[in-house]
Amino acid sequence: NAGVTQTPKFRVLKTGQSMTLLCAQDMNHEYMYWYRQDPGMGLRLIHYSVGEGTTAKGEVPDGYNVSRLKKQNFLLGLESAAPSQTSVYFCASSSGDHQETQYFGPGTRLLVL
Amino acid sequence: GQNIDQPTEMTATEGAIVQINCTYQTSGFNGLFWYQQHAGEAPTFLSYNVLDGLEEKGRFSSFLSRSKGYSYLLLKELQMKDSASYLCAVRRSRSGGSYIPTFGRGTSLIVHP
Numbered sequence: 001n002a003g004v005t006q007t008p009k010f011r012v013l014k015t016g017q018s019m020t021l022l023c024a025q026d027m028n029h030e031y032m033y034w035y036r037q038d039p040g041m042g043l044r045l046i047h048y049s050v051g052e053g054t055t056a057k058g059e060v061p062d063g064y065n066v067s068r069l070k071k072q073n074f075l076l077g078l079e080s081a082a083p084s085q086t087s088v089y090f091c092a093s094s095s096g097d098h099q100e101t102q103y104f105g106p107g108t109r110l111l112v113l
Numbered sequence: 114g115q116n117i118d119q120p121t122e123m124t125a126t127e128g129a130i131v132q133i134n135c136t137y138q139t140s141g142f143n144g145l146f147w148y149q150q151h152a153g154e155a156p157t158f159l160s161y162n163v164l165d166g167l168e169e170k171g172r173f174s175s176f177l178s179r180s181k182g183y184s185y186l187l188l189k190e191l192q193m194k195d196s197a198s199y200l201c202a203v204r205r206s207r208s209g210g211s212y213i214p215t216f217g218r219g220t221s222l223i224v225h226p
Contacts, residue, residue: 033213035216040121040218041218042200042216042217042218042219043156043200043202043216043219044216045213045215048213058213059215090155090156100212101146101158101161102146102148102156102158102202102214103158104155104156104157105155106155107154107155
């Protein structure tokens, strides 16, 4: 099993450009999450999904959109990138069971100039 | 909302014992997780507490007091490889039955010879 994978690993964008980050998991997990991690700020939840076809806003959703068309994939979109979106983005998944553990992808480093 | 507090940084000596504290304020508490994150890597699961008491797993133990909103992670026989960030995450129940964890800002542990 690959676990949770993220594409791309690193990207540089110019302000105003758009991009999509892809997260894939092969553990048949119901729940998937997108976090951003900034120095001194910890992991902050952007959006999450509790099942195929569902999405919900997290703590810092502004400027991002998500889609969960297939159970194994969770896409994070930036329609018009801003320098404030420079961060490391982590995707995670969990089974949704009571004692669920989150499994994290390796992260995507995004630099917006 | 919820507040989660951890010390920003701690240092300890190889072979020693260190205790990393986490305090939280939340409604609908439904479990507390500890994750380890090495620099440049993804967080990985260490422990889970939902009932009061101590959970031991090898060199690592985690304690929870729900009435005090308090947890700690105890690392024994410290090794250089234990130098990492330690993230406390609190899960609370939300409407619809989805359990979404919120992370503290993490404690950076530096182990020196």
